[in-house]
Every structure is written in C-alpha cells, then in structure tokens.
Amino acid sequence: MRSVANENVTIKDVAKRAGVSPSTVSRVIADHPRISPDTKEKVRSIMAELGYYPNAIARSLVNQTSNSIGLIRSRLTEENFANPFFPAVIQGISSVAHKHRLSLVLSTSKTFEQEDEECLTLLRQRRVDGVILLASHRDDQLIPRLSQDGFPFVLIGRYEGSEEINWVNNDNIADAKQAVAYLLEKGHRQVACLDGDPRYVVSSDRLLGYREAFLARGLQVPEGLVENSEFSVQGGYGATQRLLDRRASFSAIFAVDDLVAIGAMRALQERGVKVGRDVAVVGFNDTILGSCVQPALTSVNVPIYELGQIAVQILTSQIYGSGVYPQHEMLPASLVIRDSA
Amino acid sequence: MRSVANENVTIKDVAKRAGVSPSTVSRVIADHPRISPDTKEKVRSIMAELGYYPNAIARSLVNQTSNSIGLIRSRLTEENFANPFFPAVIQGISSVAHKHRLSLVLSTSKTFEQEDEECLTLLRQRRVDGVILLASHRDDQLIPRLSQDGFPFVLIGRYEGSEEINWVNNDNIADAKQAVAYLLEKGHRQVACLDGDPRYVVSSDRLLGYREAFLARGLQVPEGLVENSEFSVQGGYGATQRLLDRRASFSAIFAVDDLVAIGAMRALQERGVKVGRDVAVVGFNDTILGSCVQPALTSVNVPIYELGQIAVQILTSQIYGSGVYPQHEMLPASLVIRDSA
DNA sequence: TGTTCTTCTGGCAAGGCTTTCATCTAAATT
C-alpha cells in the first residue's frame, strides 16, 4: 500500500502558522465580515501555502449535513442499467447537483430488498441528505417507509394512491394514450401491446393508456393482444414471438419501451414481416436506439434529462430550502414520428 | 420543509438506556471479543428498540476513511454518457463496491478542467478514499497530479509512458489490430478508419492497431482513409459522409466505437451502399446497439463489466489492503462476427 | 486463610476537524 503524501493539513496547522486561532481561520473560509481584510489575506495565503483543504467529513459532522444525495436506481439494476434512460436521467441529475455542489451517491444493490435496505441505511447513517428514486413499483415498501421516517426524497415516477410525496414524472397514461391514438387514427384496430415488467408502475400506466385510447374512441380493447415482457430487447423479442406463435392477428405494436420495441422489430423481421408497412411499431422513451434501427422507430419522447434536473431541484428545495411540501411536476412528452409507424 | 422524524438516536442514548458506557456500545457494534455475550445481546436489543444507526460521518471522522470511492467519468460527460459503455462499466464497479460496502460517488462535471478540479477536491476534502478514472486523455493533467499527491486511483485505460500507476484495460492496440486483420484476411485492402476524439488515448491506440494490422502483413497503410469523429452516431455519420464526399475508395470501415460504426452504416445506407456486401463495417465495444442495427454489427467485444470489477478490486487493495503497487491488468477482448463484416 | 496474579469486563478520556456561541480586549465613539 502506498502512503498518501500527507496533506493532513488541518485548520489548526493553518491557525498556528498564521498566528491566529482556528475559529478565525474558519471565519476566513466563510468570508465572515468580522474578520479584518489584513487577517483574511494573511490566512488565505497561508492556506494556499500549506495546501489546506477543509475536511468535508468534519464539516458534515458539525453541520449535520452530508451535502450529498443518493440515487436509488430502480431496484432492478441489471435490467434498467442497460436502458439508455438511465444515463440520460443521471446527466440531468448531475447538471443540477453540480450547481448545488452536491455529491451524488449511487446505490449498488441488485434486488428490490437489498436496495430498499441500502437506501434506508444511506439515510439513517447520514451518508446522504435525501434520495432520488428512479422508479416505483407495485407494493413499494420503500416509499411508505421513507415517508414515515420523514426522510427527504423525490420520486421520478408515480406512486399509486399518494399525492403526499414529492414526484416528477411524465403522464405515462396520457402519453401512451396519445401514441396508441395515433395508431388508431392511422386505421389500425388490432394494436398489440408489449407491456413491461408489471411490477413497475410505469408499465401498468402505459398499459392503462393503451386501453384508454381505445375507450376514448368508443372502441373495444382487442382481446389477447397484450404480452408481458421485460424492459429489454430480449423481452420484446420473446413477447413478439409468442404473439406470432399463437397466430395473434395485429397490424401494429405499441411497446412500453424502445428496447422492447426493438426486440419486437427483430422478431418481426426474422419472420419476414416488414416493419412499418406490414406492421407498425411504436416505442417509448425515444432513446438513441430508436434512431439506430431500420426502420427508424416512432417513439414517445420523454424529457428524461429534465426529469432528472427537476428531481434534484425539488429535492434540494426540500432538504436545504424551505420549499412547500409536497411538490409535484408533470412534464409533457410528445410522439416522435419516424418510419416504423 | 419537512422535519425529519428525529431518529437522532446516538450512541449515548443507547448507552444510557442500556446502563453501559458508549465505549461498550461501540464495542458491541464492532463485535469486540472483550464484551460478554450477555451485554452484547442486551445492547443489541436496545439498539433495535431505539432504532439506532451509527452515524457514518462521525465514524469516518475518527476512522479517517470515508468508505467511498469516486467515479471520475471521463471528462466529456455528455458525450460518453450516451455510450452504453458507461452503464456497463458502472455495473461492474457497483457489484464489487457493494461487496466491500463502499459508497460510489459520481463526478458531476462537464469539462476536463472542471472534472480534474472536482476529482482533486473530492480527494483533498476526504470525501472519497480513492478514485476510478474512466478514461485517460492526451496530456492528462490529472493523472500526474494524483500520482504526485499520492492519492489512490486506478485508471481504466492506458496512460502514455507510465507503468507507475494502477490500471486495468484491454489491449486496444492489439484488439484493433485483430479486427482489422480480420478485414484484411477477408481480402479487403482499402480499409477506412473512423477514429474517435483524438484527445482520448483509447482513440489513438485503436488507430495504432489499425495501422499495425497493415504493417504486420507487409502492406502499406492506405492513404487518406482515416477520418476523425466523435464517439457518437453523429460523429460516425459525418465522418463517413466526408469520406464519401471526397470519393475516397474503400471496401471496409473500421470504427473505433459502435456508435461511430452505426453512424457510418447510416451514412452508407442513405447513399444506397449495402453494408456487409458492398462495404464491410466493424465496430468496437460490442454494445447492445450493435445487435440492434441491420445488419448486425461485427464488433470487438470488450469485457467492460470485468474492467469495472477489477478496477475496484485494485483500488480497494491499494486503499484498504496491502496490495503491491502499482497493479496492472490487461483483459482479453475478442472479435464478435456478425453480418456487417 | 491470606496474598498475589490472571482474566474478564467495562469505563475514562483523548482524538479526529470544524463550526459557533459567548467572551474578551482594545480601540473608537459619545
């Protein structure tokens, strides 16, 4: 093991060298008005000379704040990580966190239970001042516990039956409805729906929107055209194969995620079905993947970056500011029409 | 602002309630052998009853370790973030960090300079015990400073002219060489190279490998077939357009990244060139994108997940263990042949 | 039986670094 070039310069060292007390140095750092310009300058030059940097840990201890926020990914790391949604939302989060000089702590768990535990531990041990939940799922255990314990958090997503928490989201029901309505308008009636993991609220919301699109037009929701899958290419591929295998009749597919839609396209193409001509496909999230495939994927563009940004804004206003509680924000999404539908 | 349900239970509270001293409680937490089983049990039940969780900050202060490591992304956040490389490497990092109970702190900067500063600050302020650098670039300012100051770090990548630091990497030169050799073997001679941002060492390494493949066969490196671009679809698209516009003659393209390769494919297809038949395309990194495009992309599979895992192993052995210094590891990559070449 | 030595348990207090309230001194003002 190597030795750290001991930069263990403390406030005391600076104080001693400058011939003042530690409290004076502290006030110089804070640019306190009661310190004379002379002293300030002197102390600052000593700080520079000695290479002094205030110890964030000690600071946190006395200030009772860690100046960091946790990112609780989504309880199915492996899966969601492959999704370009994740990098995009982190970018948004980063940008605002940086402005507030907040550190970002990532959760590292792989299962729902582990992640719930990790999140609570992060908060209880005061490692983070609050957390951003990147998704909610059915029978979410974590959200009520966070609420009960009064830990600051904000959800990117929707939580069944509670307006009592901070959240930012797009209106998945309405957005899905809009996408399906577009297909109906184009004359499609047998629209299949490739649903995501039903444990996620986002999946069921989009499925709901799919249904509502039919009902709003006075149409019946077609039978047997919903297939569950995971949020992955494999998932969409398998689900579409199942549809095809049981000779379901459909002229369009609405997938709750781009990855799923791409899997569907692959399955279709393998069976010689022309996507866009024989069968229309619509995805969700409008990730970079959609523009990579042939034909380019029609998809619902969700302002992912902004979701991340606003999540941090809400969270910081709760933790450090005096924002009202709770705060909600619903961001608009829009259908991006390309060649697949 | 909401009030945190004050779980401000400290070690003192537990001690008082249990009728012992704080030191005893501390030793119970550490499962110190000097504490009798009876006392341990009693203290533990009180801890559970009061909902006590040790304050990580205080602990860090006394232990002089933050139990967290920083992830310095790569100095061009925006760009690299879009790349599926990033989620994959984070997953690998997470998995090992979790085992060691380390927190992961993400850098949030957007420029090289900002990121260098942020990284140093993270370390100097003792927020993290060490850092993982996700890429190196030419004239890297950060690496020598980290070395000088003796801060523990590990580089995922290569740093020009220094075996003095910890790193884990794939052999980009050899791997690129192998990929291009495959094209040469197939009879291609006019192989174009779409290089990435030349500021990254990884780009120039792969370009080097491209050259070496020719030389190893006693062939001349073709003139005027190298185009610089960014690590993005747009970059590859533009670079290929430039090649086409100046009527460069080539029968194959070697791209230093899948994103770039996909951009190339798009440009080719738009001009009616059949990828895989008229022009072969080979990518790098074998990300999920490669299997999404038509035709499926032949690409160099880099063990990204493992790179992340090993990076953490090396780093922790440096920080907390007594590993030798420095440590290197070169991981093997392999060409995955699909339909584009 | 009385004395000394061990062995167990657990307490005391210092240390880690910064911030801030209450003070204090010396100079300035009234």
Next chain:
DNA sequence: AATTTAGATGAAAGCCTTGCCAGAAGAACA
C-alpha cells in the same frame, strides 16, 4: 468616563473509536 464596536479567541458541541486503566472475580500459591 462610559459605552459601543471591531476583531479575535476559547470552549463546547457534533458522534464515534480505541488505548489504557481499573475493579471484580477467580485461580494459584504460600
């Protein structure tokens, strides 16, 4: 001479860990 003020200080607080010490009980010994 009395009061205010600028400038700086001391000490406590924030929470936990750990080296060292002490008391008690049991063991060994004379």
